Every structure is written in C-alpha cells, then in structure tokens.
Amino acid sequence: MCRNAVIKGAAIKTEAKWVGFVTNTHAEAFAESWSYLVGTHVCSRMVYTFRWDESPWFIQFGFCCLFFEGRGATCYMPRFVVSFDVPGIKAFVFGTDPLREIRGGSSLLVRLNQLLPDWLEAAANVRWESVYSNGGSAQFVAEAEDAQAVQSACRAAALEASRLTAGQSRLLFGIGRWDHDADPVERQGDQAYQAAVSKAQWQLRQRRELASRHACVDTWPLFRECQSASHLPAQVMAVPAGASRSSPRRVALSAAANLKSQRSLADGQVAETVSSPWQGWLRHLSELHGDQWVSGSFWRRLRCRDFNEVAGQDRGRSRLGLVYADGNAMGKLLPSLDSPAAYEAFSSIVDSSIHAACYEALDEVCRDEIEDNLSGSVRRLPADILLLGGDDLVVVLPARRALRFAEEACRRFEEITAQKIADLPSGLARDCFSRLGVQRFSISCGVAIASSHYPFGLLLDLAESLLKQAKQGGSQANLDSEFEAPSMIDFHAVTSASSYELGNVRADEYGVGQPEDVPRTARPFTLEQIAILRQSINSLQEIAQPIPRGKLKAILQTSLERKPFRARMLSKEIFTRMTALQQGTLITIMRRFDSEFQLERYPWIR
Numbered sequence: 276m277c278r279n280a281v282i283k284g285a286a287i288k289t290e291a292k293w294v295g296f297v298t299n300t301h302a303e304a305f306a307e308s309w310s311y312l313v314g315t316h317v318c319s320r321m322v323y324t325f326r327w328d329e330s331p332w333f334i335q336f337g338f339c340c341l342f343f344e345g346r347g348a349t350c351y352m353p354r355f356v357v358s359f360d361v362p363g364i365k366a367f368v369f370g371t372d373p374l375r376e377i378r379g380g381s382s383l384l385v386r387l388n389q390l391l392p393d394w395l396e397a398a399a400n401v402r403w404e405s406v407y408s409n410g411g412s413a414q415f416v417a418e419a420e421d422a423q424a425v426q427s428a429c430r431a432a433a434l435e436a437s438r439l440t441a442g443q444s445r446l447l448f449g450i451g452r453w454d455h456d457a458d459p460v461e462r463q464g465d466q467a468y469q470a471a472v473s474k475a476q477w478q479l480r481q482r483r484e485l486a487s488r489h490a491c492v493d494t495w496p497l498f499r500e501c502q503s504a505s506h507l508p509a510q511v512m513a514v515p516a517g518a519s520r521s522s523p524r525r526v527a528l529s530a531a532a533n534l535k536s537q538r539s540l541a542d543g544q545v546a547e548t549v550s551s552p553w554q555g556w557l558r559h560l561s562e563l564h565g566d567q568w569v570s571g572s573f574w575r576r577l578r579c580r581d582f583n584e585v586a587g588q589d590r591g592r593s594r595l596g597l598v599y600a601d602g603n604a605m606g607k608l609l610p611s612l613d614s615p616a617a618y619e620a621f622s623s624i625v626d627s628s629i630h631a632a633c634y635e636a637l638d639e640v641c642r643d644e645i646e647d648n649l650s651g652s653v654r655r656l657p658a659d660i661l662l663l664g665g666d667d668l669v670v671v672l673p674a675r676r677a678l679r680f681a682e683e684a685c686r687r688f689e690e691i692t693a694q695k696i697a698d699l700p701s702g703l704a705r706d707c708f709s710r711l712g713v714q715r716f717s718i719s720c721g722v723a724i725a726s727s728h729y730p731f732g733l734l735l736d737l738a739e740s741l742l743k744q745a746k747q748g749g750s751q752a753n754l755d756s757e758f759e760a761p762s763m764i765d766f767h768a769v770t771s772a773s774s775y776e777l778g779n780v781r782a783d784e785y786g787v788g789q790p791e792d793v794p795r796t797a798r799p800f801t802l803e804q805i806a807i808l809r810q811s812i813n814s815l816q817e818i819a820q821p822i823p824r825g826k827l828k829a830i831l832q833t834s835l836e837r838k839p840f841r842a843r844m845l846s847k848e849i850f851t852r853m854t855a856l857q858q859g860t861l862i863t864i865m866r867r868f869d870s871e872f873q874l875e876r877y878p879w880i881r
Contacts, residue, residue, distance in 0.1 A: 352402070352418040352419065352420070353418065353419065353420065353421070353452065353453075354416055354417070354418055354452075354453040354471075355416070355417045355418075355419070355422060355425050355450050355451065355452055355453060355471070356414065356415075356416060356417075356450070356451045356453050356468065356471035356472050356474075356475045357414065357415045357416070357417050357425060357429060357448055357449070357450050357451075357475060358412075358413070358414050358448065358449045358451075358472070358475040358476055358478075358479050359391065359408075359412060359413040359414070359415075359429075359432075359446060359447070359448050359479075360411065360412045360413075360446075360447050360448075360479055360483065361384075361387070361411040361412070361436070361444050361445065361446055361447070362445065362447060362483045362486060363444065363445075364384055364411040364444055365662070365667075367380055367383075367384075367440060367443050367444045367531075368380035368381050368384060368661070368662060369661070369662075369669075369731075369732070369735055370443075370503075370504050371503035371504055371532055371535070372503070372730065372731045372732060373503060373536070373581075374579075374580075374581050374582055374585075374659065374671075375535075375536055375539045375580075375581075376503055376532055376535040376536050376539065377535075377661050377731075378535075378538075378539040378551065378553065378659070378661070379534070379535030379536055379537065379538035379539035380535045380538075381551060381552060381660075381661055381662050381663075382538050382539060382550055382551035383439060383440055383534070383535065383538055384410075384411055384662075384664070385550060385551055385552070385664070386439065386538075386550060387411070387436055387439055387440070387444075387446075388408050388409055388410070388411070388413070388664070390435070390439070391408055391413055391432060391436075391446075392405055392408065392415075394431065394432035394435045394436075395415065395417075395428055395429075395432055397428075397431070398424070398427065398428030398431060400419060400420065400424050401417055401418070401419040401424050401425055401428050402417065402418040402419070403415050403416070403417055403418075404416045404417075404418075404615075406615045406618045406619050406622070407618060407619055407621075407622030407623065407626075409622065409626045409664045409665050410626065410664035410665020410666070410667055411664070411665070412665065414472075414475075414615075414618060414622075416453070416615060417450075422450055422452065425450055426450060429448040429450070432446060432448075433445065433446040433447070433448065440531060440534070441529070441530040441531035441534045442530075442531070443507075443531040445486055447479055447482040447483055447486060448478075448479065448482070449474070449475035449476060449477065449478030449479030449480070449481075449482065450474075450475055450478060451470070451471035451472060451473065451474030451475035451476075451478070452471060452474070453467055453468055453471040454467045454470075454471075466613075468613065468614060468615065469610075469613055472610075473610070499527050500527070501527060501528050501529035501532055502526045502527050502528060503526075503528055503529070503532040504529055504531065504532055507529035507530075507531065507532070508529060509527030509528060509529060510528070510529055510530045510533070511527075511528055511529075511530065511533045512525040512526070512527055512528075513525060513526060513528045513533050513536060514526075539551075551660075552630075552633075552660035552661075552662070552663035552664075553578065553659065553660055554574075555630060555634070555660075555663070556633075556634050556637060556660060557574050557577070559634040560634075560638070560645065563638075564649060567649050568648070568649065569648050569653060573653050576653050576655070577648070577653065577654075577655055577656050578655065578656070578659065579655050579656075579657065579659060582595055582671065582727045582731065583727045583728070584655070585657060585658065585659060585671055585672065585673065585727070586673055586674070586726075586727035587727070588644075588655060588657030588673055589657060589673030589674070589675050589676065590675075592673065592674070592675070593726055593727050593728070594673070594674035594675075594724060594725065594726060594727065595671060595672075595673070595674055595724070595725060595726070595727045595729070595734070596671070596672055596673060596674040596675075596676065596677025596678075596680075596722060596723070596724050597669070597670075597671050597677070597722070597723045597724075597734050597735065597737075597738045598668070598669070598670045598671075598672070598677055598680055598681050598684070598720055598721075598722050598738070599668070599669050599720065599721045599722075599723075599735070599738035599739055599741070599742045600629075600667070600668035600669075600681070600684060600685070600718045600719065600720045600721075600742070601666055601667055601668075601718060601719065601742055601746065602625060602665075602666030602716060602717070602718050603716070603717045603718060603719055603746060603749055603750075603759075603760035603761075603762070604717075604750070604757075604758050604759060604760045605625070605666055605716070607757065607758060608621070608711070608713065608758040609621075611707075611711055611758070612707060613703075613707055614703045614704075614707065616702060616703040616704045616707075617703055617704045617707040617708070619704070620699060620704035620705075620708075621704075622665075624692055624695045624696065624716070625665065625666050625692070625716060626664060626665060626666075627691075627695070628688055628691040628692045628695060628716070629663065629664070629665070629666060629667075629668055629688060629718070630663060630664075631687070631691050632683075632684045632685075632687040632688035632691055632718075633660065633663055633668055633670065633684055635683070635687050636680050636683035636684040636687060637656075637658055637660075637670070637672075637680065639679070639680075639683050640658070640672065640676040640679050640680045640683065641656050641657060641658055641676075644656050644657060657672055657673050657676070658670060658671065658672035658676075658680075659671050659672070666716075666718065668684065668718070669735075669738075670684075674724045674768075677722050677724060677766075678722055678764070678766060678805065678808075678809070679809070681720040681722050681764050681766075681805075682764065682802060682805045682806070682809070684718070684720065685717065685718055685719070685720060685762035685764065685802055686762070686802055688716070688717065688718050688762075689715050689716070689717050689762060692715045692716040692717075693714060693715035696708055696713065696714060696715060697714075711756065711758055712756035712758070712759075713756060713758050713759065714756070714759070715759065716759075717749075717759065717760060717761060717762045718762060719742060719745040719746045719749055719760075719762055719763040719764065719765075719799075720742065720745060720762075720763075720764045720765075721737075721738045721739060721740065721741025721742030721743070721744070721745055721764075721765055721766070722738065722741065722764065722765070722766035722767075723735075723737040723738035723741060723766070723767060723769070724766065724767070724768040724769065725737075725768070725769035726769070729769060729772075730774075733774050734769075737767060737769070737777060740776075740777040740778070741765040741766060741767055741777065741799075742765070744765045744777070744781075744798070744799055745763040745764055745765040745799040746760075746763065748763045748765070748798075748799040749761050749762070749763040749799075761801055761802075762801070762802050763799040763800065763801060764799060764800050764801075764802070764805050765798050765799035765800070766798070767780070781796070784835060785835070786837070792837065793839070795834060795835055797868070804868070807867045807868060810867070811864040811867060814860055814863070814864060815827075815860065815864070818856065818857065818860050819856065820854055820856050820857055822853065822857050822860075822861075826849060826852070826853065829845075829849050830846070830849055830861075833845045833846045833849065843874065843875055846874055847874060850874065
C-alpha cells in the first residue's frame with residue numbers, strides 16, 4: 276500500500292454525490308483497498324470520511340486534504356471567505372431629488388440584501404453559510420472544490436444585482452482562501468480566518484478602485500436626458516411623482532429612475548416581508564399597539580407625499596431637518612474580530628440596534644400624531660426613513676424635531692447595544708468583545724436644516740459634512756477602549772438660498788481652524804451638551820417675561836463678533852436693556868455650559 280498518494284480530479288462516487296475523478300494509478304490501487312466510504316457533516320461543514328486497512332500519512336484530493344485519523348482519514352472541503360459590497364449604493368438611492376424615487380431606491384437596497392443569499396444558493400457545487408448581510412455589504416463562508424466555482428457563483432449574483440437596479444449598482448466581491456488544519460472547529464484568534472478576511476477585503480478594495488462610477492448605457496448619439504438623473508438617457512415616459520395617474524402630463528425618465536418610482540408604490544402596503552424601512556416602522560407600531568393601530572389598508576395614507584408635506588406637518592412651517600447617522604470606530608474594530616461568530620454577532624447587534632433605535636426615536640418625536648392615529652383618526656406621520664441598515668441611518672422630518680430625534684437615536688442605540696453585548700451567551704463572540712474591551716457601540720449624527728424647497732442633494736452633502744465633523748470630534752475623546760467613541764451631534768441651519776461649503780462657513784463665521792482667531796462655537800456637541808441645549812431652549816420659552824426675538828438675534832450676532840473688546844461692550848449694552856429676570860435666565864443658561872461664566876470673559880464658552 277502506498278503511504279503517500281495524490282488523488283487528482285474526480286470520480287470517486289459516494290452514495291451522496293460525485294466527489295471527483297481518479298486519474299492517478301496509485302490512487303486507483305489505493306481506492307480498491309477501502310473498506311467503506313461515507314459522507315457526513317462536522318460543524319455544519321461538508322466532510323468526507325475515508326477508511327481503509329492500512330493508514331497513509333497524508334493524501335491530497337484535488338483541493339481537499341485527507342488528514343490522518345487512525346485507520347482512516349477525513350476530507351474537508353476547501354473554505355473561502357467572500358466579502359461583498361455595493362460601492363456607490365448611496366449615490367443610487369439619493370441620486371435623484373424626488374422623495375418617491377429616493378424611497379424606491381432604499382426599498383431596492385433592502386430587497387438586494389434579502390435576495391443575495393438566494394442568488395448564491397442557486398449555484399451548483401458550492402455550499403454557503405451567511406455571516407452577515409445588511410446595509411449593502413455582506414460576508415459569507417463558501418465551501419467548494421476550488422475558487423473558480425465560488426467566483427462563478429459571485430459573478431452570477433452580481434449580474435442579478437445589476438438587473439435589480441437597472442444596471443445602476445454593482446455588486447463587487449473579494450475571495451480569500453481559508454486554510455485550515457485537521458481540526459476545523461472555529462476558535463478564538465483564528466489567524467487563518469483573519470488572513471482570509473484580509474485577502475478578501477484586499478481583492479474587494481481592488482475591484483472597488485477599478486470599478487467605473489457609472490455603468491455604460493448604449494444610446495443613440497442624440498437622446499433625451501432623464502429628468503431625474505441627467506447622466507442617464509430617458510427610456511420611458513412616466514407619471515411624475517405626486518401627480519395622479521390620470522394626469523395627462525408625463526416626464527422622461529431613465530429605466531433606473533422609473534424602477535425606483537414604481538418600487539416606492541408598494542411601500543405603503545402590508546406585505547409578508549418588510550420591503551422598506553418605512554414598512555419596518557409601521558410594523559413596529561402595529562406590534563407595539565396591536566389592534567389599536569391603524570389597519571394595514573390605511574398605511575399608505577400615513578405617509579407624506581413629498582418634502583414640502585413633511586415640513587408642513589409641524590405647525591404649517593416649511594423648514595426641513597435631515598439627520599444622517601453613522602457608527603463610530605466600527606471600521607477600526609472590524610479587523611480585530613477573529614472569528615465568523617464574532618463578525619455575525621457584531622453585525623446582528625449593530626443592524627438590529629440601529630433599527631430599534633430609529634423606530635423608538637421616531638415614536639418619541641411623533642408621539643402626538645401616533646396618539647391621534649390610535650384614537651381613530653388617520654393622520655400623516657411627519658417623518659420618513661430614507662436609509663436604514665448596517666450602521667447607517669438617514670431620516671427626514673420637520674426641522675423643530677430633528678435635533679430631538681438625533682439625540683434620542685444616539686442615546687437609545689448606546690443603551691440597546693450595551694444590553695445586547697451584555698446578554699451574549701458564552702462563546703467566541705463574547706470572548707472577543709471582552710478581550711477588546713467593547714461594552715457598547717455608538718453613532719454620531721449630522722443634522723442639516725433648510726427650507727423644504729432647498730435642493731435635496733445639497734442638503735444631503737451638508738448633512739454628510741456635519742457627520743464627518745461630529746465623528747472627528749468624537750475621535751479626539753479619551754476613553755478606556757480604542758474601539759469606543761462618544762456619540763456626537765453637529766448641526767447647521769441654512770438661512771439663505773445660497774450654498775456654501777461647511778468648512779468655509781465655520782472658518783469665516785465661527786473662527787474654527789484659524790490659528791489667529793478664537794473659535795466661537797462649541798459644536799459638535801456630546802449628548803450631555805445637547806440635553807443642556809434643549810433644557811436651555813425650554814427655559815427661554817417658559818420664561819414669564821419672554822426675551823424679544825430682536826434681542827436674542829442681537830446676542831447671537833454679538834457672540835460671533837471677532838473682536839473681544841467690541842463683543843464685551845455690545846453684550847453689556849444688550850444686558851442693560853433687559854429685566855432682572857431676563858438677565859438671570861440668560862446667565863443661568865450660560866453657567867450650565869460653563870460654571871465660571873462671566874460676561875467679561877469672551878468668548879464665553881471655552
């Protein structure tokens with residue numbers, strides 16, 4: 276009997292499936308002496324066990340290794356870590372301004388995450404295990420005879436994703452071989468798994484950098500542009516957003532814009548599976564209030580039709596608030612996760628917590644409208660969820676409620692994640708989080724406020740810039756764990772029709788980042804500072820002798836004065852024209868931020 280043989284290719288038939296084909300003469304002679312050949316499962320992975328009269332030291336079967344086991348050997352199918360990402364998915368969702376099309380794009384993103392496992396399972400000869408799949412990114416562990424089979428399955432899934440979004444999104448992937456030894460049981464500190472993840476991410480990064488920004492579209496030299504996305508040609512004449520279907524007016528739309536518009540029509544209906552973040556919130560309210568909640572046939576009437584209607588729900592005002600939230604220090608944490616169990620727990624905790632925090636925060640800021648609906652009247656809810664999944668959150672609501680929502684979402688996310696981490700059962704995930712010192716996760720928010728007629732694309736860019744400022748402020752905090760950062764909130768209100776870059780506004784108006792100047796804003800704020808700010812606003816609103824709006828604006832202008840001496844003189848002049856109660860209220864408010872506040876110490880909040 277040969278003590279070291281190589282089995283190439285295929286043609287070893289078991290009762291379960293064809294495994295390979297034998298071409299090596301030593302292997303053929305060796306196969307004749309097997310007493311039996313069986314297929315079994317170990318640790319949810321496909322394993323083939325071979326036994327014979329004399330035990331060899333080592334046998335290689337294609338890409339499978341036969342490891343010594345007494346009077347036999349066990350063959351483990353090769354494993355591969357596969358990372359998926361949809362770069363530019365936010366550009367697809369927010370690439371058009373009409374609210375209906377944005378909703379449709381968000382719904383398609385949810386659908387893509389739901390269908391990805393099915394697309395992969397359709398591939399033959401590849402077995403898939405999902406680690407996580409949400410927010411436009413995913414990780415799977417695949418078992419196949421070689422990397423070519425895995426790559427073919429991934430390409431087929433990418434083609435389906437392109438069809439789902441009319442060619443306007445690309446599902447990219449990276450594959451890393453997960454080398455294992457004779458004991459395939461997952462364990463903490465698995466360097467082979469971490470190496471496979473790193474290789475998959477490296478391939479994914481390569482494909483992301485080489486991918487073109489927009490898919491090419493075959494067109495005639497002369498064509499009409501899409502009225503929602505000018506870089507695409509119009510392919511259909513459709514009813515514009517907000518118009519009745521009987522309206523004779525039609526607009527020229529691309530296939531992608533029309534698909535997003537049509538997809539949004541199903542969001543207001545009851546479905547067996549949640550097809551959009553909006554449906555998720557309504558289902559949450561239905562589970563929370565039971566039969567008292569609005570019947571599913573009326574769900575469509577609860578949703579505002581456009582941004583003007585969202586803003587107008589708040590006392591007839593026309594100002595809109597856009598909240599953009601993202602996780603803190605999560606990109607730093609991911610490379611330190613050392614097992615699929617840790618990745619799965621991390622993804623599950625973050626995704627479920629961002630959903631729960633968003634829904635609960637909306638419950639709080641929309642309490643009056645929810646109570647009216649519970650009493651029997653159907654009233655529109657003054658908010659809309661534009662993006663929700665992974666660690667991302669984008670919500671639009673009336674301006675007066677935006678900061679309150681951001682504060683509630685941040686606080687509840689911290690509380691929910693802390694509880695979920697504490698409730699993790701003993702195992703690899705709990706051990707990993709304990710070793711890294713992770714006790715909770717956090718998010719930061721950028722809140723942009725402007726007129727409801729302000730271009731949505733510019734408002735989104737402003738919110739994203741504010742989010743970056745908030746996360747940068749949180750990264751400078753000194754906490755016990757390098758993988759934790761405090762929740763921070765930054766906000767800015769656009770008061771004119773002009774649009775300016777946030778960095779220039781902060782430098783010119785507030786002196787931020789100017790060595791020769793004194794910063795005149797404390798933003799971004801921590802949750803504690805936001806709570807103090809909200810308490811101070813309530814104090815100004817509840818004062819027995821209200822301060823005239825003209826004097827409040829004068830105080831604001833004084834606080835932005837570049838020259839300290841002039842600022843002190845102007846502030847004293849304004850204070851002398853106030854009553855003792857008004858002066859005391861303002862001083863109390865300032866001392867909430869700085870216990871040693873004095874009018875002469877400009878700038879007042881350091």
